[in-house]
Amino acid sequence: MKGYKLAGVTRSNQYSPNHIGNDAAIFDATLSYLKEAGCEVTLYTEEEFRNTDIQETFIFNMARNKETIAKLKELEDKGVVVVNSGYGIENCTREQMTRLLLAHDIPHPRSLIVNTNEDVFPFINNHTFANCWIKRGDFHAIHREDVSYVRHPEEGQSVLREYALRGIKRAVINEHLKGDLIKFYGVSNTNFFYWFYPYDMNHSKFGLEKINGEAKGIPFDKDYLQQICQKASEVLNVKVYGGDCIVAEDGSIRIIDFNDWPSFAPCRDEAAPYIAQSILQEAALGSFRVVNNTLKLI
Numbered sequence: 497m498k499g500y501k502l503a504g505v506t507r508s509n510q511y512s513p514n515h516i517g518n519d520a521a522i523f524d525a526t527l528s529y530l531k532e533a534g535c536e537v538t539l540y541t542e543e544e545f546r547n548t549d550i551q552e553t554f555i556f557n558m559a560r561n562k563e564t565i566a567k568l569k570e571l572e573d574k575g576v577v578v579v580n581s582g583y584g585i586e587n588c589t590r591e592q593m594t595r596l597l598l599a600h601d602i603p604h605p606r607s608l609i610v611n612t613n614e615d616v617f618p619f620i621n622n623h624t625f626a627n628c629w630i631k632r633g634d635f636h637a638i639h640r641e642d643v644s645y646v647r648h649p650e651e652g653q654s655v656l657r658e659y660a661l662r663g664i665k666r667a668v669i670n671e672h673l674k675g676d677l678i679k680f681y682g683v684s685n686t687n688f689f690y691w692f693y694p695y696d697m698n699h700s701k702f703g704l705e706k707i708n709g710e711a712k713g714i715p716f717d718k719d720y721l722q723q724i725c726q727k728a729s730e731v732l733n734v735k736v737y738g739g740d741c742i743v744a745e746d747g748s749i750r751i752i753d754f755n756d757w758p759s760f761a762p763c764r765d766e767a768a769p770y771i772a773q774s775i776l777q778e779a780a781l782g783s784f785r786v787v788n789n790t791l792k793l794i
Contacts (some may be wrong), residue, residue, distance in 0.1 A: 503552035508542045511560035518759035529772035554779040580756045584733035588756045590668045591633035600731045603750040608669040612660040630655045633666035673742040676711040681738040688770035690763040716743045
């Protein structure tokens with residue numbers, strides 16, 4: 497596979513709120529392992545990718561722009577191998593993610609999907625949501641206000657009006673879950689899975705971890721956590737993933753967010769070779785395994 501050519505598409509800075517450096521670092525670390533494995537990689541920004549006639553038949557990417565995703569999907573339809581899939585990236589937008597997780601019985605908060613110009617009072621009251629989260633439905637969170645914790649319907653209505661003024665037509669309302677907030681990272685079809693308590697490590701994008709506060713260390717089934725995350729990865733069609741879940745007082749687990757290729761900031765060095773392994777496997781460029789943080793051809 498010496499000299500095999502891949503295209504790599506970086507993430508535009510506007511889609512890395514408060515994590516520009518971390519997102520770039522995990523991409524660069526993965527790139528290093530692919531080069532060590534013998535790959536020749538041509539790098540593109542999202543804008544360059546959209547405006548270039550791509551010749552490579554294997555693409556790895558952290559893209560988020562809607563036009564970039566549309567081009568990834570078009571190339572996939574023509575037989576190009578893409579990690580993460582453009583279809584998978586699109587599935588991680590809030591409304592699609594919510595519908596898919598609930599449809600496949602993956603543990604998730606009770607949720608409503610509404611138009612932002614709707615009166616949400618009857619929805620929230622009928623579902624007895626004491627507190628809830630309102631999230632833009634059409635895309636990933638870019639601004640702090642794209643994920644808002646609300647304490648009563650009046651506050652929720654105000655958030656929806658603000659979304660409507662910004663041209664956001666759909667929103668997801670999630671029931672607020674009490675318990676320990678856990679962040680997780682995984683790479684499908686490898687042995688890599690990592691979880692931690694973000695509040696305890698002061699790991700945050702918008703500071704919302706303080707809502708659930710310091711973790712109590714509630715016991716839970718770690719194998720089950722990995723199992724439901726793997727199932728979500730398959731349902732959403734993303735190989736490189738991360739997200740958040742809540743562990744309730746009784747030890748039950750529900751996924752509250754799932755993202756395509758996050759920063760892996762607390763475990764970047766450990767994760768990068770596994771991400772490269774997954775890309776190589778998807779592209780059928782040989783069987784590799786990670787040994788002592790290096791890729792070995794087997």
